[in-house]
Amino acid sequence: MKLLQLAMLTAAATGIAAMTHAGAQTPTSDQAAPATVRSTPAYPEPYIPPALRKPLRDATTGPVLLRYQAMQKLKKRFDEADLDGNGVLSRDEARKAxxxxxxxxxxxxxxSQRGTVSFDDLKAYLIQRREEARSR
Structure with missing residues (x-):
């Protein structure tokens, strides 16, 4: 049994040595060199200079940024709903939009009971609703 294990180990070592020597051979003149050579490294340098780094987003600006983006979308929809372009919406314009x-x-x-609402009126109402919700 031990003789069999020794023979297997010897055969494995001989095979590894043969592969190592085969890989270490230099190419002969009839063997072609690889056609493509990588110009960029497979793993780029992980270091990024401070001047090129993106600033980390502050956690306190996240909700503010989201509110700003939502307000910009609402402003766009408000302007699209303003069919006559006078800067205010009637109830009918709001309903149709x-x-x-x-x-x-x-x-x-x-x-002010004018029969129209401006975007500033809508913004003030939304801010008031948000403050009321926070105070609950």
Whole structure:
């Protein structure tokens, strides 16, 4: 049994040595060199100079940024709903544009009772609602 194990180990060692020597041979003149050579390393340098680093996003600016983006989208929809381009929405314009929130809360948003709401009126209403929700 030990003789068999010794023979297997010898054969394995001989095979490894043969592969090592075969890989270490230099190419002869009739063997072609590889056609493609990598110009960039497989693993780029992980170091990034401080001037090129992206700043880490502050956790406190995340919600502010999201609110800003949502307000920009709302402003765009408000401007698209303003069919006559006068800067204010009537209840009918809000309804036709699909701004159900404005339509449902029109009386609360239109605090001056003009029959129209500006984007500033809508913004003030949303801020007031947010403050009321925080105080609960």
């Amino acid at each position: 699909g701004l159900g929130f404005v339509d449902k809360n029109f009386e609360h948003i239109d605090t």
